[in-house]
Amino acid sequence: MLILDVLSPLLLLLSILLLGYGCRAADIPEDTTSEFSVRLYHQLKAAGVQDNIIFSPLSIAIALGMVELGAKGASLEEIRQVLGFNHLLPGVEFSLLQNLTSALSDDDTQYVIRFANSLFLQEGVTFNPEFLHLMRKYFRADVETVDFTESAxxxxxxxxxxxxxxxxxxxxxxxxxxxxxxxxxxLVNAVYFRGSWKNQFRPENTRTFSFSKDDGSEVQTLMMYQQGDFYYGEFSDGSQEAGGVYQVLEMPYEGEDMSMMIVLPRQEVPLASLEPIIKAPLLEEWANNVKRQKVEVYLPRFKVEQKIDLRSTLQELGIKNIFTSDADLSAMTDGKDLYIGKAVQKAYLEVTEEGAEGAVGSGMIALTRTLVLYPQVMADHPFFFIIRNRRTGSILFMGRVMTPEVIEPNDQDFDSM
Structure with a gap:
């Protein structure tokens, strides 16, 4: 969800909602913002060494696209450059974002994605009619007037x-x-996603399990298990930078247009050793080279939620002008001295046996097996993930799990095991 406030000290609040569970349309355009997505991930990673991360690259792109509609000059060019739109003819990016969101929220899909945009305008202030028209055209934004002096x-x-x-x-x-x-x-942009796994986990196979954190400590969590047909591959960057061979598992949601991709280093390798190699071309390499085969999957239930102050992060990436008194947002209104004072993103993702949403047995599963017939993905240590559209490459969620949901011995869920 994105909130953008324009004022003398203009205030922009950029928030995003995300849940996980898949899109279909003919002639869907290819998303061009993968590089921006990965750069943003690395910037967020640098801010929290041992923290979980969750954000929506697509929602941020939509939010910045809405700001771009009202920008001119350097303010406009910085947004186009950072989002990867500078190679497109001016204005084409708005149709691109419109088509991507329309394709993802197609009524024929077997998952739920809802995009909602709204403008809250200060009553008595005149805004450029063309700006409001384009906001409705490309982003289907509702427009409401409010009195910001009544802040509560x-x-x-x-x-x-x-x-x-x-x-x-x-x-x-x-x-x-x-x-x-x-x-x-x-200016507010909200996205809601709910999807069911094509191959769901059976709740009776879920067990308490030890999850090894990168600091050497262990926590108890609920580990889901299944043996099924998934897209799987083993990769190496040819050096020891990523700790050698690592695993990539792609798990489709119903309809197979949307999927969650999990990238898992070896048990003894910290995720921090793998993260530096994550680049936009590598995301495409993973997607193109995983092969459908039978895999044993151990995946923790997890819920990640994060509120991020994006102002400094976007400035580090090169979007600086809109946050200063030099900002040119004159395509929105004739008012002077408008700039973005704040940018905030809030994201939520929950992954369960049924799927992912912004929504039991007893004993322990053995970590070792006498005979392994199929590749085994044991996500009992930190991993990187993305939820993407397999047709367009649009990344709805990106993040990492450093600590899953912790089950304490006196918790009800633990006692029921």
């Missing part, structure tokens, strides 16, 4: 809008402190 009421109104469009997974995104008498515009 506005925060409550926008938070309710967000909850309603994210199945209540994203709550209390904003507070009264996020608005002031100089706020002129808040």
């Amino acid at each position: 009421a506005v925060a409550e109104q926008i938070n309710s809008w967000v909850e309603n469009h994210t199945e209540s997974k994203i709550r209390e995104l904003l507070s009264a402190d996020d608005f002031s008498s100089v706020t002129r515009l808040t």
Whole structure:
């Protein structure tokens, strides 16, 4: 979800909601923002050494696209450059984003993706009619007028809008402190995703399991298990930078247009050793070279949620002008001194036996087997993941699991094992 506030000190709040469970359309364009997605991941990684990460590259691209509609000059060019649109004819990126979102939310899909955009405008302020027209055309944005001086009421109104469009997974995104008498515009972009695995895990196969963190400690979690047909491959960068051979598992959702890709280093190799090799071309290499075969999969239930202040991150990537007094957002309104004061993203992803959403047995599974007939993916240590559209390459979610949901011995879930 994206919130953009335009004022004398312009305030932009950029938030994103995400859940996991798959898209279909003819002539779907190819997403060109993979490089931006990976650069953003590495920037977030640098900020939290041992933290889980979850964000939506596609939602951020949509949010910045909405800002771009109102930008000119250096403000416009920086956004195009960082998102990878600079090789396109000016304006083509808006049709690209429109077509990508339309394809993902097609009624024929066997998963649920909802994109919702809204503009909250300061009452009494005149905005460029062409800007509002294009916002409706490309992003189907609703337009509402509010009084930002009533900051508590506005925060409550926008938070309710967000909850309603994210199945209540994203709550209390904003507070009264996020608005002031100089706020002129808040732009909100919300995305909701729910999908079911093509091959679901059987809940009776889920066990308590030890998950080894990269700091050497262990936690107890709930580990799902199944043997099924998935896309699988083993890769190496030809050096020891990534710790040698690592595994890539792609698990489709119903319909097979959407999938979760899990990248797992060897048990003794920290994820930090693998992460430096992650680049946009490598994402495509993984997707093109995994092969369908029978695989034994051990995957923890996990839920990751994160609120990120994106302002400094986007500045590090090269989007700087819109956050300064030199910003040119004159395509939105004739008002002067408009700039982005804040950018925030909030994301949520939960993965269970049924699938992923922004939604038992007893004993322990043995870590060793006397005979392994099929490749075995044992995600009992940190891993990288993406949820992507297999046709367009659009990355709906990207992140890593450093610590899954921890089950304490006195928890009800633990006692039921």
